[in-house]
Amino acid sequence: MNVRVTGRAWKFGDNINTDLIIAGKYKLSITNIDDLSRHAMEALVPGFAEKVKRGDIIVAGKNFGCGSSREQAPLVLKHLGIGAVIAESFARIFYRNSMNIGLPALECKDVNRVSDGDILEIDLAEGCVKNLTKGEVYRVKPIPPALLEILVNGGLVNYVKKYGRLPW
Numbered sequence: 001m002n003v004r005v006t007g008r009a010w011k012f013g014d015n016i017n018t019d020l021i022i023a024g025k026y027k028l029s030i031t032n033i034d035d036l037s038r039h040a041m042e043a044l045v046p047g048f049a050e051k052v053k054r055g056d057i058i059v060a061g062k063n064f065g066c067g068s069s070r071e072q073a074p075l076v077l078k079h080l081g082i083g084a085v086i087a088e089s090f091a092r093i094f095y096r097n098s099m100n101i102g103l104p105a106l107e108c109k110d111v112n113r114v115s116d117g118d119i120l121e122i123d124l125a126e127g128c129v130k131n132l133t134k135g136e137v138y139r140v141k142p143i144p145p146a147l148l149e150i151l152v153n154g155g156l157v158n159y160v161k162k163y164g165r166l167p168w
Contacts, residue, residue, distance in 0.1 A: 003125055014060070016066075018065060018094065019070075021076065037049055052081065062088045065098075086107075086140065100155055100157075115134075
C-alpha cells in the first residue's frame, strides 16, 4: 500500500487545544461544516481557512489537540483539505477522532526541524516524512495496519459501509 500526502507545512507550537482549532463559541452555534470550517485556527492564524490549500500539513509540538473531546476539531481541518497533522505528540482523543474521520495524525520527534512553509511529502505506509525544501527525511511512529486501512478508506464510517465490519 502506498499512500502519500504532499503539501506546505503550517507550523504551530505545543499544547494547541481543540478550542484553538475550533472555538467552542462556533461549535455550539454553527452546524454547517462549511461555515464552521471558516473559523478553524483563526485565533492563531487570522484567515487560516482562506489561506490553507488542499493537501497542506499541520506541524506542531507536544500535546496537539488537547482539551475537550471535540470531534469538530479534526473535522474542520479535514474539511479545509488538510492532508495530515504531524506532531511530537497528540492528545489521545484527538488522535483517535482524527483516525476515525480519515485525517492522518502522525507522531514525529523531528518536528522542530520543519519550518513554516516547507514542502513535505509523507509516505504513510513507509512511515517517513520527506522535507523537500530542506532535503531531509524524518521517521514517524508507524500507523498500525488496521488504522491505515481506516485512513485509506476515508474514515471508520466509510470503512464499515464498504466492508460491513470493523478492520479487526
